[in-house]
Amino acid sequence: MTQTSQRPLRVLAAMSGGVDSAVAAARAAEAGHDVTGVHLALSANPQSFRTGARGCCTIEDSRDARRAADVIGIPFYVWDLAERFREDVVDDFVAEYEAGRTPNPCLRCNEKIKFAALLDKALALGFDAVCTGHYATVVAAEDGSRELHRASDMAKDQSYVLGVLDEKQLAHAMFPLGDTLTTKDEIRAEAERRGLAVAKKPDSHDICFIADGDTQGFLAQRLGRAEGDIVDESGARLGTHEGAYGFTIGQRKGLRIGHPAPDGKPRYVLDISPVSNTVTVGPAEALDVTALTAIKPRWCGAAPTGPGAYTAQLRAHGGETEVTAEMADGELKVSFATPVRGVAPGQAIVLYDGTRVVGSATIATTVRRTAVTA
């Protein structure tokens, strides 16, 4: 394995206005590439200022990105991808919740916006690659194909949200932050050293298009309130809710059931049924998932043949777990060596072979150790 080519490339650096993407663009320029910065305007009605540490769609962020590009000494433009973002990411996010699933919009954005809409436009305009501030590593295998690996610093690794990229997308991806052991403080120090004013800017968290962080309010505004029942595993009615989309499998807080379970143990959301608008709750043990099926697989390279042993990651900041996985009938069948909890349809499962990303798929169904009967 060798590092990706050092031949000077024409690089389009996606700059959010945050510190990571600014340092990534600076490193790409310093490496001798011909870098142009671009800020993606993803909101049709951007707010003027950031509220708290959230969001990447404000005019202030756009100015921060522009200022960083000025300091690096690269051209800078703002591209309006708000319509594509709304169609491919926001509408999909709402529809997934409406169907009782738990989507990850960041994966969706990487798949459909940054490494599709943006990459396609970049390639058409004569660029060779798109550069972002993600913590992950692209390496060229001996046969010349591209592999996506975890960042050198596992604690910062973001390969999970890039697991949707296929080999063609990877061939034009550049992640200058992924291959160094760098803490966030060191990245900030590097930004400071480079004269980038974003060095002290707070990290962005949560979902960029929900500026106030109130996902439930965001969904309620779009899906309306629809009162339904909260039931236990036997079907007995324990309370009511204002919209099944407001719940996530494994959720414990905010159930607002007035009385405790007979055994006194906490209750968790086990199942969400959008058709009957019912939320089923029960004990933690009932969350244990032993196997799952996942759809819409995307492979970084060749699809695996036959059953294989992998490690899997089930959420952005989740740990690794041992699995056996194989493709059958167009679906990915996964079984866990040890049961896992809090697995929700709609989430992405990313499979790894060591540090290498093998591929990803969207969780469709789960098999519980204890059947949920309600």
Added chain:
Amino acid sequence: MAYLDHAATTPMLPEAIEAMTAQLAVTGNASSLHAAGRRARRTVEEARESLAEAFGARPSEVVFTSGGTESDNLAVKGLYWARRDADPRRTRVLTTPVEHHAVLDAVHWLGEHEGAAVEYLPVNGYGRLHPDVLRDALAQDPDTVALVTAMWANNEIGTISPVAELAAVAREFDVPMHSDAVQAAGQLPVSFADSGLAAMTVSGHKIGGPYGIGALLLGRDHSPVPVLHGGGQERQVRSGTLDVPAVAAFAVAARLAGERRSEFAAAVGALRDELVQAIRDAVPDAVLGGDPDPAGRLPANAHFSFPGCEGDSLLLLLDAQGIECSTGSACTAGIAQPSHVLLATGSDPDLARGTLRFSLGHTTTRADVEALAKAIGPAVERARTAGLS
């Protein structure tokens, strides 16, 4: 480098730089009574006389401001307030949908906050307001009209308005008319007296003067309510200590622009015609925006829509080759919006996304035009591959 964005700003004339730097070393507030103040005032008043002569106005009709945006705001808001205060029935503001944002957003604000009824009079396919359209609007109920504001020449597509005819119509009804002449100044014979306007906006940095200085030429019968309150400078209409170096340099630029205008217009017009022909040769389906008759458009302006292209993509591709131009449309946080000017002239919205404005100036050479001629064909071809996102 081929700088083809002179309508955004044009290089300062060396004589203006000289006048400005000389004044930067001189102390004096033009409102002070002592010798230093008198010296500064003398510089200001000489500049005022020089500007008045250049723009066909009397010295007392020159009100210095910080530039085009301020002059437009002062004229539009100030005249509206003054006219409405004199007669509360006067709440109608007649304008066009192709104005610069400094006028468009000011009248919109009057509508939102000051009870103004803004009427956007229809323009033709070149963005030109016909005097009969204005007459019809005024005749409906002339006593309720606060003011008319219509630009002299359009900043995007270069279309020249029949300003004197429009002003004559407004005068028939005794309604004051303002015109933004920022783009016209230096390219067209612009005489405030001959125009019959009540107020006219000009700006320093578009004619080879410095940034941050402009003027509102204001008929002596008109007293707009001030936007800036303070020390009462500039006929009590625009308070604030005058920027003497900028005023002096602005006057030099205006004088030279006036002296050189007809020669400049002929030379730059010929280069512009070559540029238009070169683009038509390279991109046969490019659509010229504005009036195809050279007599009807600014001599330094060329504007094209390129079907199937994003203006942004073209800008990036040309910029990378050292050719600097503009998409011509307004930006919100750098996001290109389809031009309101093109939409008002009936352009297809998709076509309006793929526009470029080339504006020539006093430093433009044939080499600049040739560089563009060479680059535009491949850039359009490439931008079409990228398509409309």
